[in-house]
Amino acid sequence: MNDVTNRIQGLIDSNDVVLFMKGTKEMPQCGFSSRVAGVLNYMGVPFQDVDVLSDAEVRQGIKEFSDWPTIPQLYVKGEFVGGCDIITEMTLSGELDQLLSKQGVVFDQAAADKIREANA
Numbered sequence: 001m002n003d004v005t006n007r008i009q010g011l012i013d014s015n016d017v018v019l020f021m022k023g024t025k026e027m028p029q030c031g032f033s034s035r036v037a038g039v040l041n042y043m044g045v046p047f048q049d050v051d052v053l054s055d056a057e058v059r060q061g062i063k064e065f066s067d068w069p070t071i072p073q074l075y076v077k078g079e080f081v082g083g084c085d086i087i088t089e090m091t092l093s094g095e096l097d098q099l100l101s102k103q104g105v106v107f108d109q110a111a112a113d114k115i116r117e118a119n120a
């Protein structure tokens with residue numbers, strides 16, 4: 001494994017939920033990243049944010065690592081879940097709740113239900 005692959009693997013191994021994004025969870029720098037970070041924040045999911053704008057190697061490396069061409073990218077318990085479109089769909093369908101529950105990741109179920117109610 002090369003250096004950036006090692007670093008990415010280390011981040012994924014040491015955090016249950018990792019969001020590779022543009023900007024930070026407090027200050028996203030792109031609408032797609034902002035949407036995913038906003039959903040996770042609202043649902044009370046503890047996650048590690050990784051700002052690819054401050055690290056060009058990781059920005060390129062994560063695309064090769066996941067074989068996925070864009071940012072954001074969400075990992076849960078070592079598995080790549082998807083980008084903004086997929087996470088949005090999974091949030092609205094309840095699949096994201098199911099995945100988090102199955103993986104033992106704590107989150108606020110009432111908040112997740114509220115997102116769906118607001119988008120029904």
Ligand SMILES: N[C@@H](CCC(=O)N[C@@H](CS)C(=O)NCC(=O)O)C(=O)O
Nearest residue numbers: 030032069070071072083084085086
């Ligand atoms: N449809 C994508 C939208 C994300 C997207 O298009 N990201 C672009 C613009 S922020 C991107 O990462 N481009 C490559 C790059 O900036 O390195 C998704 O579902 O996540």
